Amino acid sequence: MTTVDTSTDEQDDELFEHHAFSVDKGQNPLRIDKYLMNRIENATRNKIQAAAKDGSIYVNDTPVKSNYKVKPLDQIRVLLEHPPYEFLLTPEDIPLDIVYEDDVLLVVNKQPGMVVHPGHGNYSGTLINALVFHFDNLPNNSSDRPGLVHRIDKDTSGLLVIAKTEQAMTHLSKQFFNKTSEREYVAIVWGNMVEDEGTVEGNIGRHPKNRLQNTVFEGDDADKGKPAVTHYKVIERLGYVTLVSCKLETGRTHQIRVHMKHIGHTLFNDERYGGERILKGTTFSKYKQFVDNCFKVLPRQALHAKTLGFVHPVTGEHLSFDSPVPEDMQQCIDKWRNYATHIEE
Structure with a gap:
């Protein structure tokens, strides 16, 4: 958080920076209220327009109205009179x-x-x-x-x-x-993974069309976002889902969720990335009921940060910790394990 002294003879107010963005070189002209809606989570157009009307949105240190068209390399800041709530x-x-x-x-x-x-x-x-x-x-x-x-x-x-x-x-x-810490996650993903193990590499950044998601950039956009590497290994095949271990080389926002979706194995019940729908399996109503029951048992994405390892900053000793899979996720695994034994070949 930064503060800005905007004192004049008439006032002595301090403004607090809530958001700051540097516009990409390839940005097409776009109204600033639309631009900010795509970049500020939980922001509404009304709130952004109200902030502009109050003179709280600055481009290159000058207040702008909500119809301002952003240009490449513009420096955008949202300054308000109170500190961000998170502080x-x-x-x-x-x-x-x-x-x-x-x-x-x-x-x-x-x-x-x-x-x-x-x-x-x-x-x-x-x-x-x-x-x-x-x-x-x-x-x-x-x-x-x-x-x-x-x-x-x-x-x-x-x-x-x-x-x-x-x-x-x-x-x-x-x-x-420096990627020397060790982190292993366990996840339930949709589909039966073809390979027993593998590595997913691909730059991750904010999805250009869905501001609540991140995505893997490919092709001409491959240099966007930040490098991300996830190593995965199958722990157990459970019919229409797979229990996997994921080890992170990098730590990007939603990294495992994004990388697993990218290779066609969205996390089970990951609502933000579409995993709360039936992505694999049959059309039988009994199957739909079974999956719905699994969703009720595990009302969140099936992801658990199971192990953590690092060097102690004082003693230099390598410490390693392991946590059990929580009850909700274990119940879901048990349900799928039981179901998988009854799937006809």
Whole structure:
């Protein structure tokens, strides 16, 4: 977050940067309200137009109206009179499942449904709200988020390491940046994977037409987004779905969800990426009922951050942690395992 001094003789107000964008070189002329709708999650056109009317949207440091047409290399900033809500952290007495703790770090097992950090309409009940209640003076990361070295999605369960000192934050962040940390996820994906193991490589970035999704860029657009590498291995074939292990070489937003969809194996019940529909199987009504029951048992994407490994920032010891597959996902696996034994060849 940055603040801007806009003092004049008549006022002494401070504006806070909520969003900042650098327009791509190849951008076609587009109204700024439409442009921002594609880039700010949970933004509505009315809100954006109201912000423009209030003089809160700046292009190249000049306020613009909502009908302004963005041009290549424009620098867009949304400045408001209050800090972003995600920086107004309220400590909350939320229980944490701590699997390891010492003086410089802790490892937590995040439950599904818990948002990691405030933002996008989730300003309370997050992991960080819990952390700032239970721990004093956590170091901020580069995004001013206390203790957070890495993150996982709201509806993904599993392991996260939290830094308690500046030294630990720096050391652990470097390990994640240099890809020396170890992370393994387990996922249920639609379809029977042909190969027992493989690697998915492809730059990941925001989907140009669906602002809530990320996508893999190919062909002429292959240089867009950020490099991402996922290694996968089949754990168990369960008929019309497959239980897989995914190891991350990089840590892009929604990486496993995007890469699995890219190779035709969308995560089971991943609503954002279309996995909440029946993508493989039969047309029988009994099958539809079975899948619906699986969705009810596991009302989220089937993804769990199972193992986490890194070098301790003080002792130099290699630490490795493993967390059990949570009950909702295990029930879903059991249902598919039982169903698969009755599928006729």
